[in-house]
Amino acid sequence: MNVLEKIVNSVNSFSKSERKVADVILANPQTTIHSSIAALAKMADVSEPTVNRFCRRLDTKGFPDFKLHLAQSLANGTPYVNRHVEEDDGPEAYTAKIFESTMAALDAARQNVDINTINRAVDVLTQAKKISFFGLGASASVAHDAQNKFFRFNVPVVCFDDIVMQRMSAINSSEGDVVVCISHTGRTKNLCDIAAIARENDATVIGVTAYDSPLAKECTLVLSLDVPEDTDMYMPMASRVAQLVLIDILATGFTLRRGTKFRENLKKVKDSLRGSRFEKKDF
Amino acid sequence: MNVLEKIVNSVNSFSKSERKVADVILANPQTTIHSSIAALAKMADVSEPTVNRFCRRLDTKGFPDFKLHLAQSLANGTPYVNRHVEEDDGPEAYTAKIFESTMAALDAARQNVDINTINRAVDVLTQAKKISFFGLGASASVAHDAQNKFFRFNVPVVCFDDIVMQRMSAINSSEGDVVVCISHTGRTKNLCDIAAIARENDATVIGVTAYDSPLAKECTLVLSLDVPEDTDMYMPMASRVAQLVLIDILATGFTLRRGTKFRENLKKVKDSLRGSRFEKKDF
């Protein structure tokens, strides 16, 4: 809980002098964080130790520590809030809101993601004989993107957004193959089937999906991203961005695990693109 | 500007010892705000006055004031500094860094994007007879995603990641058609050709690309996202996320412009997916 709220909540348990301190702080919090204990004591018309005791009562280590907490409480006023787009929003409004809710979603994802599972997923991927990315609908483009990334690593990688091809690919998989199934809800029937088939054929199945979903149950490893999505819009937006970032993380982990020499290879891939591009100096 | 960003930005203007201080603070900002100047000096292996001078250089009144600012930066919506992934980063480190640099990129994009152009692009899209999304390589998955979004609007929309198909499509375009070309660098030759061809056939060409690039020159409307990308990694990561968010914004603007009735249509599309999914209550 943040300190400001805490002060308000525990205002009853304060003594007379402590209450004076609380009042002064609540009245000018911004001033408080730039004051010394002496200045604040004077403002509240109490002694310095009283202020100090007040701070300790709020479970801080002392006055400087209290100021730190207070500063954070004040800064927290405007974090990236998942503000919904509304009917009469103009371009500025909806642009800002979408940026902010995407950032809020990434922030949430960052806090929820399980590093341990990421590490294991990277493990599995680095040792894969072949990597397949499967997704349907909106998740197909995430799979597509993942393929583009891992392809640069010179690893056998495929990506299908066609259930027939996915099924054939899953049936043909074997031990050492890794299948990554991407689905925000984790309730897409066809994809659950694919995951099950791949598992039956001894492939390792990584699910980029909701924890505790039917798809998750079919997977060897579940990378879940708990992203609060604005369901009013009926389109996966923030959740899909979080999935992409997760792919970025896996790809990064992959390159780091493979070591320096390997990364020189990446440069080659990038350099090979040069022929298809205008040089920077050209314009 | 927040202190953390400030440190990263002015890292060049620091002296050797100040740099040591900066490194320690960036590595453990949370620890820093609970340390004394002596502890921090020891960690950075410099003297206490050096730390103090470092604080002043960042326009703070001294060490305690610096800690206050730092605390606010950390609590604030934007502790998102574009920190580069390094050789010996563990999973926690690179996961955090990628999330943060993506968020930093979005923050930058939000500030740079031109609302006016977005508004005009939405205008153009709502009036389009047909919308085409073209991208190659990493941008192909962005185009793919855009198609998925706009398809739900019941608008004629196509997406090609094959230059032959793109070319044929561009040649067949006519007035009222809108072609969206996606390229981070804006220097992909083939895509520039496509844009030129589409223009010659009276289509409106929207470029999601770098301002002032060869591709931008071929477009009717340029939506540029100035995203500082970590080029060391040789993979488009943050830039592509920003592109996706831009697509989200265009799609949102589109639905808002079309009005309430239209949005009921979206629900239909969403409901139609239900048959292919497990119900929530099923598990």
Place this chain on the structure above:
DNA sequence: GGATAAGTTGTAATTAAATTACAACTTACT
């Protein structure tokens, strides 16, 4: 209603932390 104990507050002493002044050193330029 007074005595005592528990709790509250302030003064003064102490300790800890941060800052300043200055000297030594390093670097870059003549």
Place this chain on the structure above:
DNA sequence: AGTAAGTTGTAATTTAATTACAACTTATCC
């Protein structure tokens, strides 16, 4: 090589915060 500008550290000083303790207030019990 010499000098000036800039950088860094040591030691002294100042400032701020905390502690110890005493005075006072309030509540409780006989």
